[in-house]
Amino acid sequence: MKTSKVATLLCWTALINALVLGLGLAVSAAPALAQLDPTVDPSTSTTSSVPPPPPPVTREMIEAPRVGEPIAEPPPEPSKVGFAWGLQVGVPIFLDVDRDIVKAGGDVSFFAGADFGYFIIGGAGGVGWNRINLNNQPDVTFGGKSPLTRVFLSVPEFRVQIPNLAIALPYVSASFDMNFWNFRQTEITCTSFYCTDTSVYRFTPGFTARAGVGLEVAPSIYLDMGLRYSYSGEGNFFSQSRQWVTPYVGVLIRAR
Numbered sequence: 001m002k003t004s005k006v007a008t009l010l011c012w013t014a015l016i017n018a019l020v021l022g023l024g025l026a027v028s029a030a031p032a033l034a035q036l037d038p039t040v041d042p043s044t045s046t047t048s049s050v051p052p053p054p055p056p057v058t059r060e061m062i063e064a065p066r067v068g069e070p071i072a073e074p075p076p077e078p079s080k081v082g083f084a085w086g087l088q089v090g091v092p093i094f095l096d097v098d099r100d101i102v103k104a105g106g107d108v109s110f111f112a113g114a115d116f117g118y119f120i121i122g123g124a125g126g127v128g129w130n131r132i133n134l135n136n137q138p139d140v141t142f143g144g145k146s147p148l149t150r151v152f153l154s155v156p157e158f159r160v161q162i163p164n165l166a167i168a169l170p171y172v173s174a175s176f177d178m179n180f181w182n183f184r185q186t187e188i189t190c191t192s193f194y195c196t197d198t199s200v201y202r203f204t205p206g207f208t209a210r211a212g213v214g215l216e217v218a219p220s221i222y223l224d225m226g227l228r229y230s231y232s233g234e235g236n237f238f239s240q241s242r243q244w245v246t247p248y249v250g251v252l253i254r255a256r
Helices: 004-038 060-064
Strands: 084-089 106-115 120-134 146-159 167-184 186-190 196-198 202-219 223-230 242-255
Touching: 060 186, 084 120, 106 242, 120 167, 167 223, 196 223
Parallel strands: none
Antiparallel strands: 084 106, 084 242, 106 120, 120 146, 146 167, 167 202, 186 196, 202 223, 223 242
16 A cells, blocks of 8 residues: 555656756746747847847938038139120211211220129220211301311229119210310321321320119120210310210120
8 A cells, every 4th residue: 555655656756856847847948939930020039139220321311411510501602704796887976066067976985894793894986977067057167067086095994783683774974085086187297218297196094873674685795875974174185174964875784
């Protein structure tokens, strides 16, 4: 009887030890089975030693400035200096003179300068004529009709303009003038082989003010219209100062 009880106790003890051993093996093998199971996401496993991959870098993350960091602005573009030139045809009309003697005339001038956008620094030059009629002057020995010729150089000329309008380019300018006049005055000039009559030009100082507008007819090409007011001192030609106005039309080109 005692022998059967001992045998039964030994059987229960062996069975309990087997159950404890099997449970311990099952617990220790669970992580390995989870890694082999394709249905389990390794990134969600708390026992994995590999860290999850970082989130993708977006364009907003790269371009967005940091908090409190000033936004860097691009450097301003350097100002560009261009070139402007024009050709004008005008009608000089003298003021305070007898219209029966001094008639309206014509002139051709050329303008060029450095274009800085809102202003131009340059110069102009040209030649003009006014017809003088002395037939109605009884005290004049030599009557007839002769041209009063003027060769001029306007340097420097300073022009202020508004360049950013749609199609118009209004401007005003001023310049100092060097005028050279001739009216029937000649002198004999001789060389080693012959002598000839040459025209004599006499100098007077003056200035000119201009007001005009350019109308854009093509990219950087303008129809130029305006009015010039000119003044001349006595100098070596006139016995008193003279004034005249010149309406003009021409073409203006801006290369920038």
